[in-house]
Amino acid sequence: MRFLPDAEQRAFTDALGALLAAADTPAVVREWSRGEHARGRALWARLGAAGVFGLAVPEEYGGAGRHPVELALAFVELGRHAVPGPLVETVAAAVLLDAPPHAGRFLPRLAAG
Structure with missing residues (x-):
């Protein structure tokens, strides 16, 4: 059994790493800790557009x-770049909301970030 990422998975993580590097996550984290969430929310929207949250939906x-x-x-990439925000909670919500009547109402918005 092989436990190494395949080419498609490596391409995804490379693209995600590039997105996070370009976002200057250390500055985003500093701003987030000061209560300035604008850049953090913008990063969150880019992660949603990149399909990160859709992986759990x-x-x-x-x-x-x-x-x-x-x-x-x-x-791994999100942790490597210390992305702020409720990442684990969002994935947990995707699992918990995957039942009627909530799934159709909330999961499409959760997948979009």
Whole structure:
């Protein structure tokens, strides 16, 4: 059994790492800790657009489907760049809300970030 990321997974994490490096996450973290959330929210929106939160959301609700390996790889990059915000809580919410009547109402917005 091989536990190394495949080419597609490496491309995803490389793209995510580049997005986070370009976002100057150390400055975002400093601002976030001072209560200035504008750049953090903008970063959050870019992560949503990149499909990070959709990794935990089923396809029928606008997500990529449940992709635990890709989600773990994304969290490695998010942690490496110390991205602020409720990342784990967002993924946990995706799992908890995946039932009627909440799924159709909340999961599409969660997948979008």
